[in-house]
Amino acid sequence: MSAAPRAKYLLRFDDLCPTMDWAAWEALERIMDEQGVQPVLGVVPDNRDRKLMVAPAAPDFWDRVRRWQAKGWAIGLHGYQHTYVNAEPGILRLNKQSEFAGLSYAEQHEKLRLGLSLFEREGVRADAWIAPAHSFDWVTVSALNALGLRVISDGFAFGPYRDSQGSTWVPQQFASMRPMPFGLWTFCYHPNGLSPQGIETFRRSLEQLRPGMISLAEAVALGRRPRSAPDRLVGALRMAVSGLRRMGKPQGKPQGKPQGKPQGKP
Ligand SMILES: [Zn+2]
Known part of the structure; x- marks a missing residue:
């Protein structure tokens, strides 16, 4: 490409927590350092999801998070404990499971407050909201606003926009990188289990x-x-x-693992 590209791109990584796949992550981090890009990292404040426990816990996890933020990488609040409590698909209707959507304002506000206070205790600033399983509702958005977090990494659009409540949505459309003709496109990767071939493709x-x-x-x-x-x-x-994909799959398994969605795993 000789001319300046018209499309803009953003990288996002989900499920960062002490027990993540450090081998895959460290390879990705080296590549991003070499190429000088600044991704958004979805950090789980207090992970209780066994699916995200794939390696021994890193004792220096929060040191690492502080270093990422210090080098200009954005840190997203990726839920509170990453545990799904119901089958609500939320605004985006991508996955039938949620830690937030469908709960009362008081319940959602409390989970968000606890997550943010863990960040604060560790000296980490929340730059964006990243819902587990992309599932959250307008009650979540109100509670986030009340807590001062007004950037959402999610949704479908050609570029970032502001909603009627004053939150800025930075859309997240694809699970892997691809060239696009115009617009702003966020590619969301899940480091856990990423193969050496996957890292080379990255x-x-x-x-x-x-x-x-x-x-x-x-x-x-x-x-x-x-x-x-x-x-x-x-x-x-x-x-x-996603409707067509859902039609091709067995129904009625709201707690099942969402597989094969264009955005990948939650
Ligand atoms: Zn997640």
């Missing part, structure tokens, strides 16, 4: 898209506009795709 894709990579702060600065009609089209197309 490196090659990043070399290609790196000129268009921006930080979360730069993405938020692009979000001073309401959600547009074309943005809604992205959501409608995405709903149609």
Whole structure:
């Protein structure tokens, strides 16, 4: 690519916690350091999800989080304990499981407050909200607003926008990198279980898209506009795709592992 790329890209990683897959993560972190990109990291404040316990706990986990933030990487609040309490799909309707959607304002506010106070105790600033399983509702958004967290990494649109409550949504559309003609596209990876081949594909894709990579702060600065009609089209197309996929799968297993979604695992 000789001309400046018109599309902008953002990398996001979910499920960072003390017992994550450190071998895969350290390889990814080296690649991003070498290529000078600034991703968004979804950190679980107090992980209780056994599916995210895949390696011995790193005793220096919070030191690592503070170092990531110190080098300009954004830290997202990825739920509270990453435990699903119901089968609510929330606003985005991607996965039928949630730690937040469907709960009362008081319950959601309390979980968010506890998560944020753990961050605060560890000297970490929450730069964005990253819902486990992409499942949250407008009650979550209100509670986040009340707690001062007004950036959401999720949703479908061609670029960042501001909702009627004053929160900025930085859309998250794909599970892996791909070139796009225009817009802002967030690619959400899950380091746990990423194979050496997957990491090599990541490196090659990043070399290609790196000129268009921006930080979360730069993405938020692009979000001073309401959600547009074309943005809604992205959501409608995405709903149609996930509806078709759902039709091809057995129904009635709300607690099952959501597999094969375009956005990957929760
Ligand atoms: Zn997650």
